[in-house]
Amino acid sequence: MPEYGAETARLSLHVPEPEVRPGDTPDFSKVVIPKAGSVDRPPVDVDPREIRDHAYSIIRVLNRDGDAVGPWAGTLTDDEVMEGLRHMMTLRTFDARMLMAQRQGKTSFYMQHMGEEAVACAFRKALEPGDMNFPTYRQAGLLIAGDYPMVDMMNQIYSNEADPLKGRQLPIMYSSKDHGFFSISGNLGTQFIQAVGWAMASAIKRDTRIAAGWIGDGSTAESDFHAALVFASTYRAPVVLNIVNNQWAISTYQGIARGGSGTFAARGHGFGLPSLRVDGNDYLAVHAVAKWAVERARRNLGPTLIEYVTYRVGAHSTSDDPSAYRPKTESDAWPLGDPVIRLKNHLIKRGLWSDERHKQTEAEFLDTVIAAQKEAEKHGTLHAGGKPSTRDMFEGVYETMPPHLRRQRQKAGV
Amino acid sequence: MPRMTMIEAIRSAMDVTMGRDDNVVVFGEDVGYFGGVFRCTAGLQQKYGKTRCFDAPISELGIVGAAIGMAAYGLKPCVEIQFADYVYPAYDQIVSEAARLRYRSNGQFTCPIVIRMPTGGGIFGGQTHSQSPEALFTHVSGLKVVVPSNPHDAKGLLIAAIEDPDPVIFLEPKRLYNGPFDGHHDRPVTAWSKHPLGEAPDGHYTVPLGKAEVRRAGSAVTVLAYGTMVYVAQAAAEETGIDAEIIDLRTLLPLDLETIVTSVKKTGRCVVVHEATLTSGFGAELAALVQEHCFFHLEAPVARVTGWDTPYPHAQEWDYFPGPKRVGEALVETMGA
Numbered sequence: 001m002p003e004y005g006a007e008t009a010r011l012s013l014h015v016p017e018p019e020v021r022p023g024d025t026p027d028f029s030k031v032v033i034p035k036a037g038s039v040d041r042p043p044v045d046v047d048p049r050e051i052r053d054h055a056y057s058i059i060r061v062l063n064r065d066g067d068a069v070g071p072w073a074g075t076l077t078d079d080e081v082m083e084g085l086r087h088m089m090t091l092r093t094f095d096a097r098m099l100m101a102q103r104q105g106k107t108s109f110y111m112q113h114m115g116e117e118a119v120a121c122a123f124r125k126a127l128e129p130g131d132m133n134f135p136t137y138r139q140a141g142l143l144i145a146g147d148y149p150m151v152d153m154m155n156q157i158y159s160n161e162a163d164p165l166k167g168r169q170l171p172i173m174y175s176s177k178d179h180g181f182f183s184i185s186g187n188l189g190t191q192f193i194q195a196v197g198w199a200m201a202s203a204i205k206r207d208t209r210i211a212a213g214w215i216g217d218g219s220t221a222e223s224d225f226h227a228a229l230v231f232a233s234t235y236r237a238p239v240v241l242n243i244v245n246n247q248w249a250i251s252t253y254q255g256i257a258r259g260g261s262g263t264f265a266a267r268g269h270g271f272g273l274p275s276l277r278v279d280g281n282d283y284l285a286v287h288a289v290a291k292w293a294v295e296r297a298r299r300n301l302g303p304t305l306i307e308y309v310t311y312r313v314g315a316h317s318t319s320d321d322p323s324a325y326r327p328k329t330e331s332d333a334w335p336l337g338d339p340v341i342r343l344k345n346h347l348i349k350r351g352l353w354s355d356e357r358h359k360q361t362e363a364e365f366l367d368t369v370i371a372a373q374k375e376a377e378k379h380g381t382l383h384a385g386g387k388p389s390t391r392d393m394f395e396g397v398y399e400t401m402p403p404h405l406r407r408q409r410q411k412a413g414v
Numbered sequence: 415m416p417r418m419t420m421i422e423a424i425r426s427a428m429d430v431t432m433g434r435d436d437n438v439v440v441f442g443e444d445v446g447y448f449g450g451v452f453r454c455t456a457g458l459q460q461k462y463g464k465t466r467c468f469d470a471p472i473s474e475l476g477i478v479g480a481a482i483g484m485a486a487y488g489l490k491p492c493v494e495i496q497f498a499d500y501v502y503p504a505y506d507q508i509v510s511e512a513a514r515l516r517y518r519s520n521g522q523f524t525c526p527i528v529i530r531m532p533t534g535g536g537i538f539g540g541q542t543h544s545q546s547p548e549a550l551f552t553h554v555s556g557l558k559v560v561v562p563s564n565p566h567d568a569k570g571l572l573i574a575a576i577e578d579p580d581p582v583i584f585l586e587p588k589r590l591y592n593g594p595f596d597g598h599h600d601r602p603v604t605a606w607s608k609h610p611l612g613e614a615p616d617g618h619y620t621v622p623l624g625k626a627e628v629r630r631a632g633s634a635v636t637v638l639a640y641g642t643m644v645y646v647a648q649a650a651a652e653e654t655g656i657d658a659e660i661i662d663l664r665t666l667l668p669l670d671l672e673t674i675v676t677s678v679k680k681t682g683r684c685v686v687v688h689e690a691t692l693t694s695g696f697g698a699e700l701a702a703l704v705q706e707h708c709f710f711h712l713e714a715p716v717a718r719v720t721g722w723d724t725p726y727p728h729a730q731e732w733d734y735f736p737g738p739k740r741v742g743e744a745l746v747e748t749m750g751a
Contacts, residue, residue, distance in 0.1 A: 134483070165520045175519040182486065183519035187510045193476055194511070197483025204439060204465045204489065211483070223503065227476030234471055396517050397556050399524070399579040402624060402668035 037070020161386030189222030218249020280310030442494030513556030536589030570621030597649025
């Protein structure tokens with residue numbers, strides 16, 4: 001036994017650190033990327049205990065040559081794949097314009113999806129009308145792929161007179177019940193257990209609709225995440241629980257929330273949930289895994305946990321500067337590539353697309369987005385033009401305005 | 415009219431609403447098979463099945479978060495937090511989510527949930543089974559906060575709360591669960607069945623949220639109280655012989671300001687009584703409102719009688735509890751001012 005007080009007898013705290021910091025060379029050598037097509041596709045009624053390895057591998061369909069390979073390929077028609085590319089391109093164009101609008105002072109804040117477009121866009125196409133998503137701020141792809149009008153999204157971002165949410169929410173905190181998109185909260189992780197509750201309600205009412213919960217890698221540290229897994233597991237709720245691991249929670253790398261556990265997906269094992277990891281930059285793989293989990297929920301087989309392995313190329317938000325905490329070239333080094341380029345290359349390989357058409361389509365989408373932007377700006381931006389009335393501020397706190405709020409509204413002179 | 419305990423009245427309220435509306439579901443820790451540690455939900459699972467009344471994992475956050483999701487779907491969950499002291503893990507879900515869902519989604523999603531919880535001291539529960547957290551909720555826009563003081567009101571208010579389109583915090587004074595209270599801790603308590611306030615009609619009726627009730631008419635001083643403290647105030651009025659008008663607030667948010675102002679303008683004096691700690695307690699809001707609306711009618715400063723600013727002690731429970739002696743002293747002082 002070492003002598004008490006000797007250095008060897010003292011404890012030390014482990015604080016995880018990413019492999020590299022600004023100025024270093026990006027290094028993803030420890031990210032093990034299995035070959036596309038190498039992970040098997042179990043039946044949806046599989047016993048979760050038989051697929052424990054799926055929480056440690058990565059399901060991939062698109063290989064480096066642009067081919068769709070393996071047992072998870074073939075869930076979409078050619079037209080659907082083309083549509084998927086268009087959705088991702090639309091979101092990327094939308095992002096670029098709204099980022100610029102924020103820089104121009106037309107709104108206070110924006111959060112872009114750069115590098116993560118495949119996750120929400122592909123997932124949305126696995127759902128049916130009436131299903132409900134409980135998203136985070138980085139799943140606008142659910143709305144784009146769900147045909148929610150772009151002008152309404154912009155009206156919300158501008159908090160203008162046509163904002164469906166009357167200027168009450170931060171930009172990008174959309175809400176559309178009709179499009180299966182639950183109101184976004186700024187408090188992280190709260191929606192995960194709510195998704196489970198919604199799904200439980202659907203099961204209580206013997207409905208056919210299912211729910212999907214969304215959370216980021218950092219927010220899995222919130223108690224809400226664990227409550228959601230307990231409830232989903234206990235009541236076998238018809239819910240798909242999605243963890244988007246984009247490597248960064250603002251400046252904090254994923255190793256801080258993950259700690260010593262193998263993967264985020266592996267957290268499902270303690271709850272008996274089938275838990276899968278998927279290449280989040282592979283539109284076809286995301287769709288295939290989403291379809292598998294959605295079918296499982298729909299067939300009353302219970303919840304599924306999915307970890308999307310992806311990379312947040314852009315800043316966390318317009319208030320963030322990623323060059324302060326990670327190498328500037330890290331996104332280029334991300335081994336799973338760019339979801340838009342990968343799907344584009346796949347379609348070109350299959351003779352369904354070309355570089356020329358891609359460029360032409362990019363230009364068309366830019367025109368479409370600019371036209372929507374002009375339309376939205378007719379209704380005003382945050383600091384100019386039309387805005388929701390001050391009277392609206394007092395409405396909707398309760399279904400019926402109580403006397404104390406009426407008095408305050410009168411005092412405000414509205 | 416049947417006589418019942420407050421527990422029976424609360425159970426009857428859930429029974430009545432579950433029978434009328436399939437969308438009402440009841441869940442929480444131990445509430446299913448066993449019927450809750452206070453037995454408020456006894457028999458409901460047997461009557462309505464285990465998908466309408468069921469046990470939940472020990473996760474207050476999970477119970478409230480799941481209820482919010484259910485409400486967004488279209489159900490009307492009425493959930494139980496085993497003791498008000500345990501509600502804090504769910505606080506974020508209540509304050510940031512339930513309270514704001516209607517507002518932030520512009521009415522696309524609403525949250526008609528009821529969160530029931532036993533509150534207050536008087537059963538030797540120590541500092542973790544005796545708290546009165548109402549002020550933590552009355553500060554939150556979008557919530558309603560209810561505290562009944564007798565079986566009739568408990569049933570009518572709970573039915574109104576379950577049928578209300580917005581989230582309601584329903585605080586049940588556990589000192590009153592099993593029988594009436596004469597305001598004194600050291601006297602035997604008779605059964606509600608022998609007490610006129612123990613009467614509650616069968617079937618469906620409501621006591622509207624946001625309406626106070628004058629429990630004792632008087633002309634010398636207005637006492638504002640709720641829950642257990644209504645009885646303490648009554649004992650103090652009787653023992654001092656002061657002609658106090660006692661108002662049972664019943665709903666703290668939204669508050670029945672009109673009844674309060676009418677009474678204080680009549681009496682010219684006001685004493686506020688609650689069991690929760692003094693500093694930033696709900697009594698501060700009441701005193702401020704009375705000052706704002708009745709200043710030129712006041713003949714004495716508004717007095718507050720509350721629990722002390724300490725955690726609720728176990729052995730010294732009755733020194734902490736604002737009893738008739740302390741309320742009586744405040745009445746005498748207010749009358750002499």
